[in-house]
Amino acid sequence: MAISEEQVRHVAMLARLKLTDAHVTTLQHELSDILTQIELISSLDLEGVEPTSHAVAITNVAREDEIRPGLSQHDALRNAPEQQDGAFLIPKFGG
Amino acid sequence: MTLDLSSLTAPQVRDAIAAKEITAAEAVAAAYARIERVEGGVHAFNQLTPELANAAAARIDAMVAAGEELPPLAGVPVAFKDNMNLIGTRTTCSSKILANYESVYDCTAVRRMLDAGAVPVGKCNMDEFAFGSSTENSAFGVTHNPWDLDRVPGGSSGGSAAAVSAGMAVLTLGSDTGGSIRQPGALTGTVAMKPTYGRVSRYGIVAFASSLDQIGPFSKTVEECAMALNVICGKDPMDATSVERPAEDFTATLGEGVRGLRVGVVTDLLELEGCDPAVRAQVLKAADTFASLGAEVGEAQLPATQYGLPAYYIIGPAEASSNLARFDGIRYGYRVPDAEDVMDLYMRSRAEGFGPESIRRIMLGTYALSAGYYDAYYGQAQKVRTLIIRDFARAFADYDVLLTPTSPTTAFKIGEKATDPVAMYLSDVYTIPVNLAGIPAVSIPCGLVDGLPVGLQLMGAHFAESTLLRAAAAFEAESAFDMTPPIARTTAAV
Structure with missing residues (x-):
């Protein structure tokens, strides 16, 4: 199945990836090749088959709602590219 | 220093330390001496951790001096795939986007290994974020197969596999989402196991596909694999x-043999077009070995697994695209220095920080989950998963263990498949159905073809690890292959 250049740009936007024009072209070919391999899935008649999201049956796990130590502010900020006053520093929102 | 770790197993190292024949410090020194000699050619490691190793060894040697009983992996040099957090190390996932990421907590499986006395010598190279089957997709360079430095070690846990194969660590941990432990295990002639989904905590491993990921060990012998499982398995509140x-x-139960064990050769998978006939022949020979040991060998079919590869290349990337959304340049990881606003920061930090295969998978997964395509791809793939689980359930009604090759070929040349993603994906055709079904499987060596190791995959029902390892141990004892690669045999510098 072929994927269009416009679709590649749309998906890149959804994935928050700024691609060069050359990269868009490359991905258009690569993704089309891959989709050709996997598209037979979409044509299978699987009416009535239950989907599996998790292969080993488990039920929800609950625990007592008690206060426990978590990541300290110091550790949480340790890998921050930029920080200020104990917070993550980011540029302005919007253009 | 005459200590040669490549000829010692984990229990031998521990027992020698307990008997005061060697010290843990000497075991560490032997590991680094081997690393010094072969790592230049192999490149199994992203980071060496001598300070952590020496401190851990000193603790073991102090226990010996105090006459304390030693834990099961005392003084055993180990290494971890670089997607597992360990305080005092970087956890890079072999990605530029995490190149400087310092671990701020410990992965549970890693912590359990260290609490069992293991000594961490380093963090192992991998395909970026575990996306790949060759360890070529690393931002820090390719790992080479110790059997032939021009060939790949498999992937994505190629560094962990190569480190054990070349005798640089006695045990390592990898992670397996579609074959990333077993396939490099096969290509390097090591014992490599993916446990049942849920056996081992995933806490502290950087997630790829959360419904498929599982941590497991690499070792030279089945006994060591079982010992490592003893340590890492178990419920974790995290x-x-x-x-x-x-x-x-x-x-x-390793010594109980296979008499009466029902072993099924998965014939429809053996006949796949891409399977090297020489690999197929080794697997059929292995089946004969099981028969000669008293197992009841028959034929099994897994017809729905033909859809395993496409289902995996929807589910895996879909979950990955969601998991990798966290790498946005805000809280950690690479950030472009000159972003105009937050959107620009996200878009360029991610595009510059992720390598080509990561971008490919994020794009594929985002597409499969996007409006209008979700039902046709992701929904269908989840239904295929049900069919594959049913196939296995039917087969395990007749058989205790199923056999396939681990990989359709032996180790391929570096660069051979690097530009063809579809050809690369076919490397995992035998391993992927196991992850989709959540069952355990182990790859063990079953001979050489043209001087390169062939892996035999043993698959079992959920939580049947003991049965698999018992079968693997019986085969290993009978076949007695020498899986020491040439690089680990020679004494000359490489």
């Missing part, structure tokens, strides 16, 4: 998908 089970000693 991972709600880890499963509560009665404690098992996986070493206890």
Whole structure:
């Protein structure tokens, strides 16, 4: 199945990836090749088959709602590219 | 220093330390001496951790001096795939986007290994974020197969596999989402196991596909694999998908043999077009070995697994695209220095920080989950998963263990498949159905073809690890292959 250049740009936007024009072209070919391999899935008649999201049956796990130590502010900020006053520093929102 | 770790197993190292024949410090020194000699050619490591190793060894040697009983992996040099957090190390996932990321907590499986006395010598190279089957997709360079430095070690846990194969660590941990432990295990002639989904906590491993990921060990012998499982398995409150089970000693039944065990050769998978006939022949020979040991060998079919590869290349990337959304340049990881606003920061930090295969998978997964395509791809793939689980359930009604090759070919040349993603994906055709079904499987060496190791995959029902390891141990004892690669045999510098 072929994927269009416009679709590649749309998906890149959804994935928050700024691609060069050359990269868009490359991905258009690569993704089309891959989709050709996997598209037979979409044509299978699987009416009535239950989907599996998790292969080993488990039920929800609950625990007592008690206060426990978590990541300290110091550790949480340790890998921050930029920080200020104990917070993550980011540029302005919007253009 | 005459100590040669490549000829010692984990229990031998521990027992020698307990008997005061060697010290843990000497075991560490031997590991680094081997690394010094072969790592230049192999490049199994992203980071060496001599300070952590020396400190851990000193603790073991102090226990010996104090006459304390030693834990099961005391003084055993180990290494971890670089997607597992360990305080005092970087956890890079072999990605530029995490190149400087310092671990701020410990992965549970890693912590359990260290609490069992293991000594961490380093963090192992991998395909970026575990996306790949060759360890070529690393931002820090390719790992080479110790059997032939022009060939790949498999992937994505190629560094962990190569480190054990070349004798630079006695045990390592990898992670397996579609074959990333077993396939490099096969290509390097090591014992490599993916446990049942939920056996081992995933806490502290950087997630690829959360419904498929599982941590497991690499070792030279089946006994060591069982010992490592004893250490890393078990419920962890930090991972709600880890499963509560009665404690098992996986070493206890290793010697019981395979008499009466029902072994099924998966014939429809053996006949796949891409399977090297020489690999197929080795697997059929292995089946004969099982028969000669008293197993009841028959034929099994898994017809729905033909859809395993496409289902995996929807589910895996879909979950990955979601998991990798966290790498946005805000809280950690690479950030472009000159972003105009937050959107620009996201878009360029991610595009510059992720390598080509990561971008490919994020794009594929985002597409498969996007409006209008979700039902046709992701929904269908989840239904295929049900069919594959049913196939296995039927086969395990007749058989205790199923056999396939681990990989359709032996180790391929570096660069051979690097520009063809589809050809690369076919490397995992035998391993992927196991992840989709959540069952355990182990790859063990079953001979050489043209001087390169062939892996035999043994698959079992959920939580049947003991049965798999018992079968693997019987085969290993009977076949007695020497899986020491040439690089680990020679004494000259490489």
